[in-house]
Amino acid sequence: MPSVLGLLEAREKKVREEVARLRAALGEAEAALQRLVDARVTVTEVLAEPSCVVAEPRSAVAGSVVPHRAEGMEASVLAPDYERIVSVLESEAGREGVRCQQLAVALGLEAVPAKVEGLRSKAKRLVERGWARQVRPGVFTALAAPAG
Structure with missing residues (x-):
């Protein structure tokens, strides 16, 4: 017994x-x-100071919604990823239409299924919003002028 x-x-x-x-x-x-x-104190101090530097706003940020294209809108209003896609579609290589795998290579991405499908989704979103057109299944090109 213990x-x-x-x-x-x-x-x-x-x-x-x-x-x-x-x-x-x-x-x-x-x-x-x-x-x-510490974070709360720092934010309170920063917000209390008068802002002397006014940052020039950018129309879009990464991950933002793609706006519907209207007359006079330039690709610069798009988020950086979408702007790069439109620039490839507007290039000489994109005039006849670009497959998403070619688009991945042109953007410096690996042509792996995950990247290609992500680009396909973005290209389709650009089509829906009037920035690009799908000339045949899986082949995209830029629009010469805004739609509608």
Whole structure:
């Protein structure tokens, strides 16, 4: 039969280990809290300062929605990925139509299925919004003028 002191020592050891684990977790939580406090203070300071530099806004950013093309709109209003696709479609190589695999190569991407399908999706979105046309299945070219 185990001794009472032995049982108490084992229990004490187990509780000490739990306390050490909780102290480590508390230290991590306190560090995370301090980072959040510092971030809030920094943002508050930045927002309180008068802005003396006015950044020139860009019409689109990566991941933004492709706008429907209207009269006078240039490709520069598109997100950078879409703008690059339109530039390839408008190039000499794109005049007769470009397959998505060729488009991937022209953009400097690997012609692997994941990249090609991503480009196909973007090209179809450009067609839907009046920036390009699909001359036959899987072959795209740029539009000479805005549609509609």
